[in-house]
Amino acid sequence: MYRKKFIPPLLKKPPTTDITNSEPPQKKIKLEPQSSSQKSADSDGGRSSQGSTGVRRVLPGSRITAGPGSRFNPPTIIRKPLIPVANPPAATEKEGPKPATDNSEGRYYFNVLWRKFQARKHKTWDGDGVLAIVNGNATLQDVNGRDIGTGRVSKIPAEGDIISLGGKEAEIDSVLAKSDFMAGKPFLKSKGKQLDTESTISPAEFYAKSTFKPPLLSGTTVTKINPQKPAARFDPNAEGALVMKRPDISSKNKTIVDVVVDPIISRHLRPHQREGVAFLYETVMGMRPYEGRGAILADEMGLGKTLQTIALLWTLLKQNPIHNQGPVVKKAMIVCPVSLVNNWRREFKKWLGNERIHVFVADAKSNVRDFTHGPVYNVMIVGYERLRSIQDKLKHCQVDIIIADEGxxxxxxxxxxxxxxxxxxxxxxxxxxxxPLQNDLREFFVMADFVNPGILENYSTFKKQFENPIVKSQQPEASKADKDLGNARKASLTDLMNKFVLRRTAKILTKYLPPKTDVVLFCRPTKQQLELYQAIINTTIAKRQMGSMDTALQLITLLKKVCNSTSLLKPKGKQDDETKLSNSILEEAKVAGSALVSGNSSGKLKVLEKLLVTLKETTQEKVVLVSNYTSTLDILEKMLNSKGFHHLRLDGKTPANKRQDLVDKFNRVNSDVAFAFLLSSKSGGAGLNLIGASRLFLFDSDWNPATDLQAMARVHRDGQKSHVYIYRMITTGCIDEKIYQRQITKQGLADSVMDQKAGGSNFTSAELKDLFRLDTETTCNTHDLLGCECGEIGELPGEDIEEEEEEEKDEPIQMTGWTRASVVDMDKQEEAYRKATSKARQRMKALLEFSHINPDKIPKSGTHDPSPGQSPRGEEDDNEEDVEEEPIPIVEDEILKTVLDENPKAISFIFTKNSL
Structure with missing residues (x-):
C-alpha cells in the first residue's frame, strides 16, 4: 500500500509582541507564494523571512513592493517604527488605612487576636499573637514566638479584618512597627521603655500607661523592667516575698536571677506551706544532695498539699532561674482519683482564675490532642483509670512534670x-x-523508686539490708542485738528519706483549725449477733477456711457482715463464690432463713441510731456516715429514712461529674435539708472537704489503716468552724476488734519510720493470728492486751516504763498447759508477765495518748463520789486545808454522755483523745 512519507511539523516560536501595547491583537499572518529565484537571502535588512516551503511571511503592518526582473514582483517589507506606550495605571480599589510601616520590601506586621476555628455562635479568643506578611506570605505566631499558622494573602488586611491561616482565625488589632517586631518586643514579658509618640503603640503598651487602669486581675501584669538588665519576674525584696533557692551554676554564659513565687498565691500561704513550696522547688530542680528530681509530700490530711502544688506549678510554668531561657515547665500533668478531678479544677480556678492559666480535664468527652498538640493548655488533670487508656497518645507530647495525688x-x-x-x-x-507507708516497707520502696528511680537500689537489697532488720527490731520478742541493728538501719533510711520526703503532722494546725476529739466506741454485740457469730465459726466449713489465708478472707468478710448487721446475710440473687460459701455455712449452722438472719440486729447500729436521734433533737449539727461497703450504706440509709432524716449519698455508682455538686450542696444547706452524708470510703474517702458536718462516724474498719485515716479526715479541714468529733465504731470481742488491733500494728511501723516515733508491732504473732476467736467475757480485748493499770476512769495512762537493759535474748512466756499448783513458781510467772506487758506498753504510743474509759465505772450524770476532803455537795471541808480538786468530767461529749446515761450497757469501752 502506498504511503506518503511522514514529515514532522515545524515547531516555531510565536512572534514576540509588545505586551505593553494596548492595541487589540492582529489578524492571522498572510502568506504569499514566492518564486524560486527569490529563495536566496533577501537584501532588505531582515525585514522578511522565508521558510522551506517557498512562502514568504509578511509581517503585519508592513508595506510590500515588487522587485525588478521578475515575472512575479516579490514583495519588499518595510517595518513601521515601534510606538512607545506607557503601562496603564492599576485598577484602584477602596482600601482601608495603610500600615504605618516600611513596606518598600513588602513587609507588614500586626498585633492580632487569634483562636482555633469555632463553629459556635458566641466565639472566644485563645490569645494574643503577631501576624507577619512578607511578599504575600503570612505567618501567625503566638506571644511565645511559636508559629501556629501560615498561608498566602491576596491583599494587605486592615484593622478589624479577620483572616484564616492554617486552621486558625486572626483578627487585626493594631499595626506593629517593624522596629518593634525586629527587636522582639511582642514576645517579651517586659516591654521596657515605651515607644516614641510618633510610633504606633501596641495594646499591651497602651494598657501599661499609668493613666489607664488595666482591666486585669492582680498578679496578671508584670512590672516593667529594663530588658537589657537581668531581673526577677517579681520583686524579691517586697514584703512577704517567697524567694526560691538559687542554683549553683558557675558558667559564664548563664546569668542567674531570683525565682519569686507569684504574690497572688504567696500571700495566702501559711508558714508550713511556704516551707513545703520551697522544699518541692529544690527537689524537682535537683538542688538536694541525692540522685533524682522527685519528691514525696507526705503531709497529713488538711495541711494544704493541693495549694502547695499549685504554687509550685505556677512558679515553674512562668519562671526560670537562668536568664533568657524559657520556663522550667511547659506541660504539667496531675494524676488523681476520679472523685478529685473536679476538686483540682476548682482549686486552680480559686487560686489563679481562668485568666491566668488554662487547665485541661481529660474526661471521656475531651480530646487529648487539644493538650498534646497545642500551646493553650499547660496543665492536664486526669484520673488514674483514664490515664491508662490515653498513655499512648501522651507519648507524642513532652510532659515536664507529673503530680500523683493520693500516690x-x-x-x-x-x-x-x-x-x-x-x-x-x-x-x-x-x-x-x-x-505514704500503709502496710509495710515494701510499699515505701516502690514509691521512693517511682519518684527517684534507683535511689534505694533494687528491692532484694533493700529488703535484706533495711526492711527485715527494721521489722524484726519492732517485734516484742526482739533481742537487744536485733534492736540495735534495726535502729541503726532505720536511722540510715530516715536520713536518706528526709532528703526527698517532707512529713508534717496535723499538730501544726492548732492555730488555724478548731479542736478535734477522737472517740473509739466498743459496742457490745446483741444476743442474736453472738449466737450467729458462734454458730458460724463452729461449722466444719469455717474451720477449714481458717487454715489458709486465701480462703480465710471469705470467712472474714462473712464475720464482718455479722458485726455490721445480721440482715446483711440475707440470701441474694447472685451466686458468686462468697455467696455460695455464706449459704453453705449458714445451712450447716442451721440458721438460714431463721429470725437471726431476717432481723436487723446490730449493737453498733443501735448505738449509732441513738446518737443520731440525740443530735437531731438537741443540735443543728450535720453528720457524715462512712462505710467500706455499699450494702452497709443501704442499711444505714434505711435507718435514716425510717427516722425521716434527709440525707445525701456518694458511692461508686455516683457519676463523677455529680460528686462535687453533692459535696457543695451538703456544705451549703442546713440540717433540715441534708442532715447526713452517706460516704463510701473506697469511692470518696480521699480529698473531699465535708466541712458542713462537725461529726463523722466510721461504721466499720478496713485492714489498711490509711483508708480509715483518709476517711476520718474529711470534716476536720480548712473552713471548719465547729468542734469536730470523729467516732470509730467497733464490735467488742469480734473480728472488728482484731482488725483494729492490726491497724495499730501497721500504724506503729509507719509512725516509727515516717514520724521517727518509738513504736512497733504491738502484739505478738500468735495474738495477731487469733482472728476468729470470739471473746464474750471481755469489755475490751484491746485494752486487755495493753496490760494497762489506768483505772479505766478517763485518766491518761502513766509515763512509759524505762526499758530494761538485757544482755540475753528475752524469753517469751512459756505456757505449759495443765500443771500442778504446788510446782508453779508464781513470782516467776508474775515477773514474766510484767516484762511482756511492759514491752508492749512501751510501744503503745498511739493508744497511750487516749483516755481509757469503762462506762460501768462512770458515775451517773449529776452524781459522783466525793473526793477526800469534800462534802457530797462538792464544798471543801473546813477541817482540811489542802484539798485536791475534783477530777475533770470523764466524758466531755454531751451527746455521748446522754446516750450512756440512757443505756450504759450498749457501750462496753471507750478510747477518747482531744487533739489540736
Missing amino acids: HRLKTAENKSAQAIRSLATPRRVVLSGT
Missing part, C-alpha cells in the same frame, strides 16, 4: 497506673500522700 495507689510495682507514668519518661515526679 499511695502506686504502692505496687505491678500497678498499671505507675507503669503508664513511667512510660512517659518524665524526670520530675511528685507524689502527694497523707499516708
Whole structure:
C-alpha cells in the first residue's frame, strides 16, 4: 500500500509582541507564494523571512513592493517604527488605612487576636499573637514566638479584618512597627521603655500607661523592667516575698536571677506551706544532695498539699532561674482519683482564675490532642483509670512534670497506673500522700523508686539490708542485738528519706483549725449477733477456711457482715463464690432463713441510731456516715429514712461529674435539708472537704489503716468552724476488734519510720493470728492486751516504763498447759508477765495518748463520789486545808454522755483523745 512519507511539523516560536501595547491583537499572518529565484537571502535588512516551503511571511503592518526582473514582483517589507506606550495605571480599589510601616520590601506586621476555628455562635479568643506578611506570605505566631499558622494573602488586611491561616482565625488589632517586631518586643514579658509618640503603640503598651487602669486581675501584669538588665519576674525584696533557692551554676554564659513565687498565691500561704513550696522547688530542680528530681509530700490530711502544688506549678510554668531561657515547665500533668478531678479544677480556678492559666480535664468527652498538640493548655488533670487508656497518645507530647495525688495507689510495682507514668519518661515526679507507708516497707520502696528511680537500689537489697532488720527490731520478742541493728538501719533510711520526703503532722494546725476529739466506741454485740457469730465459726466449713489465708478472707468478710448487721446475710440473687460459701455455712449452722438472719440486729447500729436521734433533737449539727461497703450504706440509709432524716449519698455508682455538686450542696444547706452524708470510703474517702458536718462516724474498719485515716479526715479541714468529733465504731470481742488491733500494728511501723516515733508491732504473732476467736467475757480485748493499770476512769495512762537493759535474748512466756499448783513458781510467772506487758506498753504510743474509759465505772450524770476532803455537795471541808480538786468530767461529749446515761450497757469501752 502506498504511503506518503511522514514529515514532522515545524515547531516555531510565536512572534514576540509588545505586551505593553494596548492595541487589540492582529489578524492571522498572510502568506504569499514566492518564486524560486527569490529563495536566496533577501537584501532588505531582515525585514522578511522565508521558510522551506517557498512562502514568504509578511509581517503585519508592513508595506510590500515588487522587485525588478521578475515575472512575479516579490514583495519588499518595510517595518513601521515601534510606538512607545506607557503601562496603564492599576485598577484602584477602596482600601482601608495603610500600615504605618516600611513596606518598600513588602513587609507588614500586626498585633492580632487569634483562636482555633469555632463553629459556635458566641466565639472566644485563645490569645494574643503577631501576624507577619512578607511578599504575600503570612505567618501567625503566638506571644511565645511559636508559629501556629501560615498561608498566602491576596491583599494587605486592615484593622478589624479577620483572616484564616492554617486552621486558625486572626483578627487585626493594631499595626506593629517593624522596629518593634525586629527587636522582639511582642514576645517579651517586659516591654521596657515605651515607644516614641510618633510610633504606633501596641495594646499591651497602651494598657501599661499609668493613666489607664488595666482591666486585669492582680498578679496578671508584670512590672516593667529594663530588658537589657537581668531581673526577677517579681520583686524579691517586697514584703512577704517567697524567694526560691538559687542554683549553683558557675558558667559564664548563664546569668542567674531570683525565682519569686507569684504574690497572688504567696500571700495566702501559711508558714508550713511556704516551707513545703520551697522544699518541692529544690527537689524537682535537683538542688538536694541525692540522685533524682522527685519528691514525696507526705503531709497529713488538711495541711494544704493541693495549694502547695499549685504554687509550685505556677512558679515553674512562668519562671526560670537562668536568664533568657524559657520556663522550667511547659506541660504539667496531675494524676488523681476520679472523685478529685473536679476538686483540682476548682482549686486552680480559686487560686489563679481562668485568666491566668488554662487547665485541661481529660474526661471521656475531651480530646487529648487539644493538650498534646497545642500551646493553650499547660496543665492536664486526669484520673488514674483514664490515664491508662490515653498513655499512648501522651507519648507524642513532652510532659515536664507529673503530680500523683493520693500516690499511695502506686504502692505496687505491678500497678498499671505507675507503669503508664513511667512510660512517659518524665524526670520530675511528685507524689502527694497523707499516708505514704500503709502496710509495710515494701510499699515505701516502690514509691521512693517511682519518684527517684534507683535511689534505694533494687528491692532484694533493700529488703535484706533495711526492711527485715527494721521489722524484726519492732517485734516484742526482739533481742537487744536485733534492736540495735534495726535502729541503726532505720536511722540510715530516715536520713536518706528526709532528703526527698517532707512529713508534717496535723499538730501544726492548732492555730488555724478548731479542736478535734477522737472517740473509739466498743459496742457490745446483741444476743442474736453472738449466737450467729458462734454458730458460724463452729461449722466444719469455717474451720477449714481458717487454715489458709486465701480462703480465710471469705470467712472474714462473712464475720464482718455479722458485726455490721445480721440482715446483711440475707440470701441474694447472685451466686458468686462468697455467696455460695455464706449459704453453705449458714445451712450447716442451721440458721438460714431463721429470725437471726431476717432481723436487723446490730449493737453498733443501735448505738449509732441513738446518737443520731440525740443530735437531731438537741443540735443543728450535720453528720457524715462512712462505710467500706455499699450494702452497709443501704442499711444505714434505711435507718435514716425510717427516722425521716434527709440525707445525701456518694458511692461508686455516683457519676463523677455529680460528686462535687453533692459535696457543695451538703456544705451549703442546713440540717433540715441534708442532715447526713452517706460516704463510701473506697469511692470518696480521699480529698473531699465535708466541712458542713462537725461529726463523722466510721461504721466499720478496713485492714489498711490509711483508708480509715483518709476517711476520718474529711470534716476536720480548712473552713471548719465547729468542734469536730470523729467516732470509730467497733464490735467488742469480734473480728472488728482484731482488725483494729492490726491497724495499730501497721500504724506503729509507719509512725516509727515516717514520724521517727518509738513504736512497733504491738502484739505478738500468735495474738495477731487469733482472728476468729470470739471473746464474750471481755469489755475490751484491746485494752486487755495493753496490760494497762489506768483505772479505766478517763485518766491518761502513766509515763512509759524505762526499758530494761538485757544482755540475753528475752524469753517469751512459756505456757505449759495443765500443771500442778504446788510446782508453779508464781513470782516467776508474775515477773514474766510484767516484762511482756511492759514491752508492749512501751510501744503503745498511739493508744497511750487516749483516755481509757469503762462506762460501768462512770458515775451517773449529776452524781459522783466525793473526793477526800469534800462534802457530797462538792464544798471543801473546813477541817482540811489542802484539798485536791475534783477530777475533770470523764466524758466531755454531751451527746455521748446522754446516750450512756440512757443505756450504759450498749457501750462496753471507750478510747477518747482531744487533739489540736
